[in-house]
Amino acid sequence: MTQIVTRFPPSPTGYLHIGGARTALFNYLYARQNGGKFILRIEDTDQARSTQEMTDAIIDAMHWLGLDFDEGPFFQSERGDIYNSYVDKLLETGGAYYCSCTPEEVEEMREMARANGLKPKYNGKCREMGLGPGPGRVVRFKTPLTGKVVFDDIIKGPIAWDVQEMDDFVIRRADGSAIYQMAVVVDDAEMGVTHVIRGDDHQNNTPKQILIYQALGFPLPKFGHVPMILGPDKKKMSKRHGATSVMMYKDMGYLPEAMLSYLVRLGWSHGDDELFTRDELLEKFSLEGLGKSASVFDMDKLNWTNSHFIKTGDVPRLAGLLGEIVRSTTQFDPAPEYLEAIVPLYQPRAKTLKEMAEQAAFFLHDAETLPYDGAAVAKFLTPEIREHLAVMASRMEALPAFDHKSLEDMAAAYLEETGLKFKALAQPIRVAITGTTMSPGLFETMEVLGRERTLARFRKALTL
């Protein structure tokens, strides 16, 4: 059995978007679990719109997601001679011909066809003219006049196309460069690609490409067309739906493993399983689980998925990631150990690392810069309560150990003495040490803050 080879061929005209990432993921998983190869190929034959910057950005995003490729990146822009040698071959064997029609003329033909209620096509005017090369002349593929192209799509099943739906499409521009259809086929064939798993939008290209494969005598790969990802309004995902670029999710505080787990479930399923680690994916992924219909990108579920991976994530790693966000969005540069103490407090609370950074902001301020919620101060730090807080502060100062257990015992003892309910004191203490009415558990929070910070805040609060 031959080795399975898949590929991901983005064109560097934009960032790696959600849909592309999912397609890449499917290809990556399929190759990996079959001991095959996963190739990255940059489709930059459109020089005008392709940039190095986008190429780098796409590779960065794939790296972030951990979609490592075995070969590449290959650049189509560097392979023009190869494509042309095959165009020449087609020219020699009569599989293609020169055409001298101008774009305007072709457009007229299309208009004409449209006017007659037909599919807009080139009418084959130069097909039998035996033209040679010349300025302004393109090379067109000689599409068979009759017959059907049939292929068995991996995910959609048998698909048949009447060749009459296709015209003699251009395979080489007047400037001598090969066109996409030609480049992909030559590349996929030369690179030994066995499974072409790509977006739905390429489904209509497949018959044309199969024709080229056949004309060139290349063995046919298997094709699989994955449905697209829609925005909440069920329209094609686009800028107006917010974040479409994968790296935007990184910036918003999503974990790559969460993106992977969420993305794979969009259009693929494995029974009732919802969450997958990379290893589980490598074990359980299968082409059979792929669905046929388009799916809507759902932020709520992504958030849920992300919060799961935050809950179960490795603390030092999460702390490192949190630190990056803190440093890039605030003036703080907290010590790694401090962040590692903070993270567990927020693992069950934060949906994203960004959110974690925001909620944990009070840990990073010192007592002087800590913002206090005026309304909360007025409501909870009453004169009577302040007296209790002052007493507690002095007891905390004397505590042998400043951990949550000791703090809780101290508080319990104080409540016992005074006959107060914990509820009466909890929010006031919270406001005193965090400036707000929401935070992780009080004693855990104080332990992480440490004695110095905690006491400084008590003192500060009593002056407000």
Add this chain to the structure above:
RNA sequence: GUCCCCAUCGUCUAGUGGCCUAGGACGGCGGCCUCUCACGCCGCUAACAGGGGUUCAAACCCCCUUGGGGACGCCA
């Protein structure tokens, strides 16, 4: 316009002729837990687009309609 593809709760989906008075998950709603906010736990909500067939039996098979998407470039 022509061609291609698709169609189960609001969303992601399970389901491949009887196990389905349709299962899970997200969300939403209600409750429990509770020092706040979360987490967690329990419960509820909600779908086979419509119409014809085929069959003893249809969410599953066939046809039509409707709806959605895609493609018809010297873009990829």
